[in-house]
Amino acid sequence: MNIRIFGLPNQQSRELKTTFIETIKKLTDIDVANEEIIAIHSLPTRSPDKPNPVIVKMRNTESKSNIMKHGKLLLEKQLKLADDITKNNLGLMNRARENSHVDKVWYFNGAVYAKAAGKKRVRIDIFDNLSEKVLTAPLEVFQTR
Numbered sequence: 717m718n719i720r721i722f723g724l725p726n727q728q729s730r731e732l733k734t735t736f737i738e739t740i741k742k743l744t745d746i747d748v749a750n751e752e753i754i755a756i757h758s759l760p761t762r763s764p765d766k767p768n769p770v771i772v773k774m775r776n777t778e779s780k781s782n783i784m785k786h787g788k789l790l791l792e793k794q795l796k797l798a799d800d801i802t803k804n805n806l807g808l809m810n811r812a813r814e815n816s817h818v819d820k821v822w823y824f825n826g827a828v829y830a831k832a833a834g835k836k837r838v839r840i841d842i843f844d845n846l847s848e849k850v851l852t853a854p855l856e857v858f859q860t861r
Contacts, residue, residue, distance in 0.1 A: 717780050718800035720759075721770040732756050736772060743793050744786040752779045771800055777825070799823050808842050817847045 727735045733756050737748045752775050758768040774780040787797045801809075805828050812821040812830045820831045831837045832850040840849055 717774045717777055719772045719774065719780055719783060720798040720800045721772065722767075722796040722798070723794045724767060724770050726758065726767050729757055732758065732770065736770065739795070740783060743790055743795065744783075746782060746786065748779065748783070751775065781825075804842050808840060812840060812846055815846045815850075817850050 721736070724732075724736065724739060733750065733753055736753070736756060737750070740746050740748050754773040754775055756770065756772045758770050761768045774783075784797055784799070790797055801823055805823065808828050809821050809823065812818045812828070815830075817832050818830045819833050820837075822829055827839050828841075829837045830840045830846065830850050832853065834856055835850060835853040836856050838849055838853045840846060
C-alpha cells in the first residue's frame with residue numbers, strides 16, 4: 717500500500733507529511749487524514765538538482781487507490797505517482813516486456829498482469845512460463861451492441 721511520489725518539494729521529515737497532505741488537497745480536493753498515513757520519508761537520489769522521491773505508506777488500499785486515480789491530474793502539475801512494487805514484481809514486469817508474445821504488462825492492486833494480442837489478460841507470477849501463460853489465455857470476445 718505504498719506510493720512513490722516524484723516532484724514533491726524537499727522538506728524536513730517531520731514537515732513531509734503536512735506537505736504531502738496539503739499538496740494532495742490543493743491539487744485534487746482529496747482530504748487525506750493524518751491517520752491514513754502510516755509512514756512517509758524521502759528516498760536518496762542521484763540527481764542533486766531534482767527533489768528526492770518520497771515514499772508514503774498508506775493505512776488502507778482505499779486511500780491509496782483514491783489518490784492513485786488522480787495520477788494523470790497530478791502529473792499535469794509536475795507530480796508523478798507510482799506504485800511502490802517489490803523488486804521481484806519489477807523484474808517480472810521487465811521480463812514480460814521483453815517477451816515477444818506479451819503485448820501489454822501492468823501492475824494493479826498488488827499483482828502483475830500481462831496480455832497477448834487477441835487474448836484476455838492473465839495474472840502472472842515470477843514462477844510462470846510467460847509465453848505459455850499468455851498464449852493459453854482464453855480468446856478475447858468483443859460483443860457488439
